[in-house]
Amino acid sequence: MSSTKIFLKSSDDKTFEIDETAARASETLKNIIDGGCLDGVIPLPNVSSNILPKVIEYCKKHGGDNGSSKKIANGGVDKDKEILPDYDEEEDKREKVRVDELKKWEEEYMDFDQQVLYDLMLAANYLHIKGLLDLTVEKAASMIRGRTPDQIRENFNINSDFTPEEEEEMILIEDEWDDEWAFD
Amino acid sequence: MDNLLFDELLQEIFLRLPPSAASAVSLVCKRWLILHRNCRSSLSLRFPSARPFPLPAFYSFLSCYPLLSSLTVVLVPPANSTPVFADAVDCFDVAETHSSLLSDHLLLAVASNCRHLRHLRFTPGPVSPSALLSLSFSCEHLCSLCLSSLHPLSFRWLTSFPSLKDLSLMDCGSIYSDDTLRFDSDDYNHHHHDLVSVSFKSESELPLESLCLSGIRAGDCGIGWLWRSCTKLRRLQLRSCEGTGDGASFSSFVRCLPRLQELELRSCRTIVDGVLLRLAEYCGSLHSLLLYDGGSRDGLHSFISRCRSSLRRLDLRLPLDLDNDHLSAISQNIRGLVSLRLQSCCLVTGQGLKTLSSAVQVGLEEFALISCDVIETEPGLLSTLGQSLRGLRKLDLSYNEILRDKELISMLISCKNLVDIKLRGCRGLTGAALLSMFKSCKLLETIDIKQCCRIETDTVESFLLNSPRLRQVHIEESKLTGVAKTWVSQKCIEIIS
Numbered sequence: 262m263s264s265t266k267i268f269l270k271s272s273d274d275k276t277f278e279i280d281e282t283a284a285r286a287s288e289t290l291k292n293i294i295d296g297g298c299l300d301g302v303i304p305l306p307n308v309s310s311n312i313l314p315k316v317i318e319y320c321k322k323h324g325g326d327n328g329s330s331k332k333i334a335n336g337g338v339d340k341d342k343e344i345l346p347d348y349d350e351e352e353d354k355r356e357k358v359r360v361d362e363l364k365k366w367e368e369e370y371m372d373f374d375q376q377v378l379y380d381l382m383l384a385a386n387y388l389h390i391k392g393l394l395d396l397t398v399e400k401a402a403s404m405i406r407g408r409t410p411d412q413i414r415e416n417f418n419i420n421s422d423f424t425p426e427e428e429e430e431m432i433l434i435e436d437e438w439d440d441e442w443a444f445d
Numbered sequence: 446m447d448n449l450l451f452d453e454l455l456q457e458i459f460l461r462l463p464p465s466a467a468s469a470v471s472l473v474c475k476r477w478l479i480l481h482r483n484c485r486s487s488l489s490l491r492f493p494s495a496r497p498f499p500l501p502a503f504y505s506f507l508s509c510y511p512l513l514s515s516l517t518v519v520l521v522p523p524a525n526s527t528p529v530f531a532d533a534v535d536c537f538d539v540a541e542t543h544s545s546l547l548s549d550h551l552l553l554a555v556a557s558n559c560r561h562l563r564h565l566r567f568t569p570g571p572v573s574p575s576a577l578l579s580l581s582f583s584c585e586h587l588c589s590l591c592l593s594s595l596h597p598l599s600f601r602w603l604t605s606f607p608s609l610k611d612l613s614l615m616d617c618g619s620i621y622s623d624d625t626l627r628f629d630s631d632d633y634n635h636h637h638h639d640l641v642s643v644s645f646k647s648e649s650e651l652p653l654e655s656l657c658l659s660g661i662r663a664g665d666c667g668i669g670w671l672w673r674s675c676t677k678l679r680r681l682q683l684r685s686c687e688g689t690g691d692g693a694s695f696s697s698f699v700r701c702l703p704r705l706q707e708l709e710l711r712s713c714r715t716i717v718d719g720v721l722l723r724l725a726e727y728c729g730s731l732h733s734l735l736l737y738d739g740g741s742r743d744g745l746h747s748f749i750s751r752c753r754s755s756l757r758r759l760d761l762r763l764p765l766d767l768d769n770d771h772l773s774a775i776s777q778n779i780r781g782l783v784s785l786r787l788q789s790c791c792l793v794t795g796q797g798l799k800t801l802s803s804a805v806q807v808g809l810e811e812f813a814l815i816s817c818d819v820i821e822t823e824p825g826l827l828s829t830l831g832q833s834l835r836g837l838r839k840l841d842l843s844y845n846e847i848l849r850d851k852e853l854i855s856m857l858i859s860c861k862n863l864v865d866i867k868l869r870g871c872r873g874l875t876g877a878a879l880l881s882m883f884k885s886c887k888l889l890e891t892i893d894i895k896q897c898c899r900i901e902t903d904t905v906e907s908f909l910l911n912s913p914r915l916r917q918v919h920i921e922e923s924k925l926t927g928v929a930k931t932w933v934s935q936k937c938i939e940i941i942s
């Protein structure tokens with residue numbers, strides 16, 4: 262499908278081109294386009310030229326096609342369906358292939374280091390791209406799950422600001438809550 | 446470096462973490478500790494009874510979670526635990542203190558720290574109306590409350606909770622058998638209203654929509670006020686109740702019936718007939734009725750024939766009180782039934798079920814025949830039922846030990862819309878039933894095949910592989926082969942063992 266081109270300018274004054282349909286994956290861009298204040302180039306002072314191509318790549322994959330990303334989100338099954346159509350095995354298979362292909366793409370797309378992750382998360386937040394925000398937040402969460410505090414600090418490049426005494430006290434308290442006042 | 450992520454994004458990440466990650470996250474740095482506690486909205490606390498209880502520690506602990514909207518506090522029986530705060534200065538010794546006093550103190554701690562609570566489940570022991578009043582001052586938005594018991598049994602404090610929709614009281618009476626303790630109950634105040642200056646209005650309209658009470662005794666008289674004030678009630682659950690708190694007259698009880706939509710009566714033998722009689726008379730909006738263990742044959746029959754409500758869901762566990770006459774009354778008087786569950790109904794025969802199924806036909810979405818002899822005594826019954834009930838989405842045939850593959854398969858062939866099948870404890874079934882299931886029921890999402898000892902591991906494996914929409918399986922862990930486990934994790938199927 263041919264579409265109007267939109268131009269985006271990064272914080273360091275580089276211009277990038279994107280299809281209007283793809284740009285609509287971003288709520289922020291969609292509002293600017295629909296608001297009719299489009300004046301040639303849209304400046305994005307919060308997004309650098311390092312990260313903007315990555316964002317555009319995501320939008321190209323998902324713009325104008327919100328259906329498939331939704332279906333991944335609820336496990337391939339539309340639970341709200343009230344009236345069930347006859348079961349269509351072929352359709353189910355095609356859907357499965359589509360979902361698998363998209364998952365594979367996401368896996369490759371998300372293969373980058375921690376600095377890119379921060380930038381991408383901030384850009385997704387600023388541009389209101391919900392799918393991309395979900396992906397990046399999930400990746401960050403996976404860097405915490407099942408890790409020790411030391412491993413988490415290393416992953417996120419954080420220095421502890423607890424004094425050794427405070428830390429020891431914290432560990433004691435947390436252990437007590439864990440054993441005695443356990444969270445469900 | 447993490448300063449690049451502002452608070453909201455970091456909290457967005459925390460929200461995706463399992464509770465087990467909580468202690469590691471809190472130890473990363475001070476900023477994470479504070480942010481993590483701030484975004485926690487739900488907390489569940491269990492602590493052992495019978496040891497010195499660190500009340501000050503409980504206060505400061507709660508104060509770290511300012512945004513809690515949902516809190517559970519329960520006491521667990523003392524086990525092998527050693528007192529953690531044994532040498533703390535301000536210990537609160539449970540053993541030497543009346544348990545209602547401790548639970549009141551705990552409730553006050555909750556009241557002074559958690560101002561955003563909407564849901565509270567608080568069951569360390571009996572609480573007093575005055576402690577509940579303190580709670581109402583700080584938690585005015587509370588909408589659901591579960592308590593173990595009240596001391597004294599009084600409900601006037603409810604007028605101070607303008608948003609409370611849901612109340613559960615796990616034990617209305619049995620702790621205090623001494624009648625003097627019940628002397629200042631609400632009805633006492635009610636009868637002496639002119640003499641005693643009471644700060645509450647004598648009759649109020651409470652916002653309560655759902656009420657769950659257990660253990661009302663025959664002599665209890667404090668509950669009449671509650672019935673008269675619950676004019677907006679939609680859901681009522683009574684468990685092990687000997688009375689309704691207004692003598693045998695039900696004169697107060699009927700005031701809560703007009704808008705009722707759901708009623709559950711469990712083990713309430715002495716009051717079931719009286720309640721059903723009033724229900725038929727005063728309520729026209731009921732759509733769901735559950736009766737377990739109680740009620741007489743005639744009382745139930747007269748309710749079904751006289752019921753003005755358009756009932757949609759019936760759940761009955763009445764071994765000796767339900768027979769074919771009831772089923773035929775249901776098929777004549779209750780049109781539009783969506784769910785019918787029968788448990789241990791040993792007097793029901795195939796003829797009664799066939800009459801019923803041809804009356805409700807495709808409208809019925811959920812059908813349960815749990816531990817009912819009729820399946821064993823009448824071959825071909827399930828096949829006939831299946832042909833009538835083509836709209837079924839949920840089927841529960843649990844604990845029919847002699848149920849044979851052939852019987853089940855002949856029913857499933859007609860029921861292509863099934864999404865949920867429960868066959869727990871059907872020891873007669875083999876893998877053949879499972880194999881026919883994924884051929885007939887392509888929409889199946891949930892299945893329970895626990896305690897089906899003749900179903901082999903290889904058929905389970907092939908079933909998991911071939912059921913395209915399966916989401917949840919109740920089965921013993923030992924029935925899963927290595928291959929089956931791989932499939933389960935790839936297809937995101939939840940195993941409940």
